[in-house]
Amino acid sequence: MNMEVPLYFYLAYKDLDRLSPGSDETTLKALDKVDFDTQSELNILDIACGVGTSTILLANHFENSTVEGFDLFRHYVDKLDERIIENNLSDRVFSHAMDMNDPDFANEEFDIVFCEAAIDIIGFKKGLTQWRRLLKPNGYMVVSDITWIGRPSSESRKFWKDIYSEIDTIENKISQISKLGFEFVDYVVVPKEEWIDYHKKLERNLNSLSSDKSAGAFSKQIKKEIETYRRNSDDYSYVFYVMKWC
Structure with a gap:
């Protein structure tokens, strides 16, 4: 599937290691909950891999494994390809342009x-x-x-209601996981400082777009997200959920 994405979208996220708050350290905390030996020969899939930071991290952490990473946008697939070459991982990390609604892989492949x-x-x-x-x-x-980690303010509720109606508490997410037949293992919360660092980098890029009138509405929305978080940083975060399919 090909989608035309405005140039300002890519410029807003230019040179960011991730397209969301997070860090290698936090991702590894989540991966440490997975009960596989890091020397095992595993098949791993990274869905919506973005610039490929976590794809490479997965490959380095599970160093005998094959990792497939895909993203809808060719621009980010190309970024992953660059990282694969830089890290000498062409023999076991592979990229694809693909829609997360219909991953073109076999049942029970990963x-x-x-x-x-x-x-x-x-x-x-x-x-x-x-x-x-x-x-x-x-x-x-x-x-x-994205998950409620505290009692949300009315501003937080209103903001997320318009963007993502499935935002919920950790307890309710765990319940949903169990109802879908998974064995819940553990969770890891992305800490506040990783949001702050991410927003600083994103803001710098948005400021460089200030002269681009076509980016006006986009920049305004992203700045609203940043300001809402700063006023309500105890209310929500990204939370990694680790689960097992039995």
């Missing part, structure tokens, strides 16, 4: 299915429901999703 900060695009329950077919028995799914 030991780990991973998705960082992108499941909200199709919804938490829909993503888990559609992607579980990809997991081998006793395979793991690791996804992060």
Whole structure:
């Protein structure tokens, strides 16, 4: 599927290591909940891989494994290709342009299915429901999703109601995971400082777009997201959920 994406979208996220708040350290904390030896020969899928930071991280952490990363946007697939070459991983990391609604892989192909900060695009329950077919028995799914971590203010509620109706508490997310047939393992919250660092870098890029009138509405929306978080940083975060398919 080809989608025309305005240049200002890519410029807004230019040179960011991730397209969402997070860090290698936090991602590895989530991966450490997966009960596979890091020397095992695993098949791993990274859904909506963005610039490929976590794809490479997965490959380095599970160093004898094959990792497939895909994204809808060719621009980001090309970024992953660059990283694959830079890290000498062409023998076991592979990129694809693909839609997360219909991943073109066989049933029970993967030991780990991973998705960082992108499941909200199709919804938490829909993503888990559609992607579980990809997991081998006793395979793991690791996804992060925007989640209430405190009692949300009226501003937070209004903001997220308009953007992502499936935002919920950790307890309710765990309940949804269990109802869909997974064994819940653990969760990891993306800490506040990783949002602050991410927003600083994003703001610098947005400021460089200030003369681009076509980016006006886009920049305004992103700045609103940043300002809302700064006023309500105890209310919500991305949370990694680790679960097992039995």
